[in-house]
Amino acid sequence: MTTGTATPSCLITAADIACIDPLIGNDLCPLLRQFGTAMSKARFDDARGLIESFRGTRVPISASAEDSLCHLLLSACIQIVKAESAYYSLNFMVPKAFFRRESTLLLTYTQIKAELCRMDGVMGNTKISAAEDIRRRLIDFTSARVSMINVYNSFLVEINHDSLTSLFTFVADEIVVMKLLLEVQLALIRCEFLQSLIKLKSAYVKLRSWFSSVGYKHTLTKTTVKFFGFGPQVQFSPLRLCSWTYEFYMLLLAKFSLYFHDSLQPQCSTGDFDHTVSAMKSPNFVQLFATFRRRTEPLCILLIANRCNAPDISPLIGYDCAADLDDGEEFLRITGGI
Known part of the structure; x- marks a missing residue:
């Protein structure tokens, strides 16, 4: 076995x-x-x-x-x-x-x-x-x-139609503007001031193009007709979407400029600047800053120059990140404007 x-x-x-x-x-x-x-x-x-x-x-x-x-x-x-x-x-x-x-x-x-x-x-x-x-x-x-x-x-909506091209362009203009404004807000949160300025300028160009295409003007008109003895009636544009978008743009512009208080202050009297900033209360924030901007005409001010990797730029211009050698923390230092 x-x-x-x-x-x-x-x-x-x-x-x-x-x-x-x-x-x-x-x-x-x-x-x-x-x-x-x-x-x-x-x-x-x-x-x-x-x-x-x-x-x-x-x-x-x-x-x-x-x-x-x-x-x-x-x-x-x-x-x-x-x-x-x-x-x-x-x-x-x-x-x-x-x-x-x-x-x-x-x-x-x-x-x-x-x-x-x-x-x-x-x-x-x-x-x-x-x-x-x-x-x-x-x-x-x-x-x-x-x-x-x-x-x-x-995204595949067909826009290549002779009869509807203008309609989709109308929508596309709004989307481009809103995208730029949201990117400005995000850049400001991250303290990316150069990107903020570039996108603000692009948004302004797109806003003008969009407003021009729809015939929108950011102005208030007063009628001469009086009702029951009251004063002239103020007429607002019926295109409130455009008005809201314009206010959003102005708010971002104001927020951007407030980061540069030390650079902007020499361009106008201290009293005017401090009054404008301290008086900014909702809902007059945009209006007050627009008044400040109109009175001071800060169109010739150079606000931005990143000096972090550009030592040849004058220390009187731009911004950089200064490090505290004791604790290692960094902060944004605004160094001037012309």
Whole structure:
């Protein structure tokens, strides 16, 4: 009687059997961490390979609800890889042609999300498991992609139409102006004064062009008709959007100039400047500063010159960051204007 020895095929089978344990959400976390790293670097083939290699070692167990959910999550990840590759190519924005099919990327993300939502409640009313938490995060991700695709698709509005060119130009002018003004605000928050000045000038040019195209003038007219013995009535422009945008521009201009109090002060009397600044109270801030600007005519003042990396510029001009050698803190030092 002889004793049998295990063949290599039997050893492989035993190893496979050891991997038939039901999957749980915690088993996926290390894998998804690697998957997310690969996706964040746009290495889509590597990301797909990670999921497929792992999935190939596990056998679905229908008797386990969490195992079924985990395999659904793995399948969703592979679909997301394919969708993300198409998303980053921007092929979904290519206009449909005679021999080109319409992009189905939006539908793909919607179907992935629907499949994930279909598994809602599969784990019962127990405490949220790791797999359930992953499912919800993937739903959030696909929802964000659907929203972004809709945003990009909104840019595809056809404007090359002889009858509608002026209409879309009307909208585009407003968008450009508002974008510049918001960039000015952001630059001021960051103390990027040169960028603020450049964008303020660009915004002013665009404002003039926009106002000219719509016939807007920032002036108040007084009628000569009196009602019930009261004084002349002041008429405001009906284009209040333009008025609001102009006030926004003036507010940013005032905010920009107030950063340069020490540079502006020599250009007018101290009393006028201090009075204007101290008297600025909402809602007269813009009006008072406009009065100050009109009276002092500071059009010849050179406000900006970044001397941080330009030692050849006179120390009487511009601004730089001075460092306190004791504590290492830096502050913005305004050094003058002409």
